[in-house]
Amino acid sequence: MDVTDTGDPGTDRPGAAVGTVSGREILRLAVPALGALLAEPTFLAVDVAIIGHLGTAALAGVGVAAVALSTVVGLAVFLAYGTTAQVARAVGAGRPGSAYESGVAGLYLAAVLGVAVAVAGVPLAPLVVSALGAHGEAAALGALYLRISLAGVPGTLVVLAATGVIRGLQDTRTPLVVAVAGAVVNTVVNVLLVLVLRLGVGGSAAGTAAVQTAMAVVLAAVVVRGARRSRTAVSPHWGRVAAVGRDGIALFVRTATLRVAILVATAVAARQGVVALAGHQVVTAVWNWLALALDALAIAAQALTGRALGAGDAPAARAATDRLVRWGCSAGAVLGACVLAGCVALPQLFSADPGVRSAVTAALVAVAVALPLGGYVFVLDGVLIGAGDGRYLAWAGVASLLAFLPAAVAVALSAPRAGTGLVWLWAAYLGVYLVARAVTLGLRYRRDGWLVLGAGR
Incomplete structure (x- = not known):
């Protein structure tokens, strides 16, 4: 078998053999991952369901804005996938410090990209919703929803990156717990802001952005706590951040x-x-x-x-x-x-x-x-x-x-x-x-x- 070992024998010694993967181990990782995947789409679904009570124009506008937001998040999924692979490799090699170095770099990359998207997206929001086919009142409400929702994009991308790190550490339960809790809180907050306080489309967007940011804080704290336990620096190393971006x-x-x-x-x-x-x-x-x-x-x-x-x-x-x-x-x-x-x-x-x-x-x-x-x-x-x-x-x-x-x-x-x-x-x-x-x-x-x-x- 033509297999290449890129590890340095002195500093990158492979860890112990992992042996045969059992069906129980696959389920241990896959079932919570499925739960988290199912929880995530409920954010926009809840927004759409609640906003549906505000009228057709609001529903149409938010629907268009949701397409733009889901496209951004979908394209950024590499933040989760890339960090999962890098962290899992380091875990297998018995190098927890390297695992957390990659993970922390991924968090900084996600934050930087999220801020860049938010800053660039605010002035472009009306053009985006118009390009996606919204007109009149629907376009105005869609642009409002998109502008406010962009404040939550940095948190959303950090959630992706942190989730990838934690999955790489062979833990899919923590992202599940945070995703389910976030979905529940998001429902409560949006009902309060939209149906009780009557803040409309803007209230719904603000509530979801706040919940996404809170989830990012919780998951990032899990990664940072693990990094500190492994005595890994949590300050930004921009060369490593750039390397994660290139990868x-x-x-x-x-x-x-x-x-x-x-x-x-x-x-x-x-x-x-x-x-x-x-x-x-x-x-x-x-x-x-x-x-x-x-x-x-x-x-x-x-x-x-x-x-x-x-x-x-x-x-x-x-x-x-x-x-x-x-x-x-x-x-x-x-x-x-x-x-x-x-x-x-x-x-x-x-x-x-x-x-x-x-x-x-x-x-x-x-x-x-x-x-x-x-x-x-x-x-x-x-x-x-x-x-x-x-x-x-x-x-x-x-x-x-x-x-x-x-x-x-x-x-x-x-x-x-x-x-x-x-x-x-x-x-x-x-x-x-x-x-x-x-x-x-x-x-x-x-x-x-x-x-x-x-x-x-």
């Missing part, structure tokens, strides 16, 4: 390709008419919630793979990956069976339009069939992130996107409009884009280039 560029590119693929699919659906676009939003929502379940296994894969490679135990990393892949495919099959069983009933929860319902039902059948492959892709993505193989993931993402674009164009130009076109669109997304990701990630998995041992690449 994150590849994961940023990987994430951007995922976002672009969804945006392209949405643009094609919009071209096919209102029925296809409405149906596409329903199928996308279902797909995103299913992805959360598979993401939980991917997060476990990040932590376990990084730890095994940091410990210098390539066989354990390979064995853990094999087991996680089986779990991912099995979880995908179970979820697929559930979707197949509910593909007629689910659309009725989202729309009363017979055309939309029919289109969504057919597209969900395609989703159900593809979910076992989705489990394979999600787990391997997590494994390679945990291995610090960001550069390959970036190139694989670009290659998969380039494979999908001609198929998307063909559907836009040739597929029937309305419901039938939506089925063709999701067949292209799953049959070309998802398959391309499976091929590129699977090729890497079968070789040993990602099995780099030691505390870091």
Whole structure:
């Protein structure tokens, strides 16, 4: 096996072998991670539900602003993934000081990026909501919500980075507790500010920003306390912060390709008419919630793979990956069976339009069939992130996107409009884009280039 050990024998000695990863250990990491993933979307969902009582214009404006905010947070997810991999490697190598050095640097990077986004975003807020299609009163309320919400972006990004550090330390329970507590407090605060004190859209945005900032303080305190116990400096080391940023560029590119693929699919659906676009939003929502379940296994894969490679135990990393892949495919099959069983009933929860319902039902059948492959892709993505193989993931993402674009164009130009076109669109997304990701990630998995041992690449 051609495995490279980048550790310095004098200072970066691999830790003890981690042995075989048990199903119990996978569940110990994956179940709390799933809970945290499910808690996070409730922030915007609660805002939307409460703001719905303020009228259609408010709901439309906040919906547009929420798209902008979720895009920023989605693109910044490398802050969590990158730190998970770096910290897990250092933990496996028996170097807690190095783990916390990477973690603290990630927190500073998140804070700097968050402040930069907030400062740049405030004057651009009206342009952003207008570009996303809001007009009149909806645009004004959306811009107000976005401006105030931007104050919470530094906290949101720090939450991502701190969560990644704590997951890398093999602890997914603490982020779960903080996420659930944050979701509960956010609900109470927003009800008070919007429905009791009647502060409107601005009150909702301010409440959510405050809760996100409080969560950041709590999670950052957990990291700082651990750093001090390991006698690691918590003052900023800007060279290390810059290095963490450079390492994150590849994961940023990987994430951007995922976002672009969804945006392209949405643009094609919009071209096919209102029925296809409405149906596409329903199928996308279902797909995103299913992805959360598979993401939980991917997060476990990040932590376990990084730890095994940091410990210098390539066989354990390979064995853990094999087991996680089986779990991912099995979880995908179970979820697929559930979707197949509910593909007629689910659309009725989202729309009363017979055309939309029919289109969504057919597209969900395609989703159900593809979910076992989705489990394979999600787990391997997590494994390679945990291995610090960001550069390959970036190139694989670009290659998969380039494979999908001609198929998307063909559907836009040739597929029937309305419901039938939506089925063709999701067949292209799953049959070309998802398959391309499976091929590129699977090729890497079968070789040993990602099995780099030691505390870091």
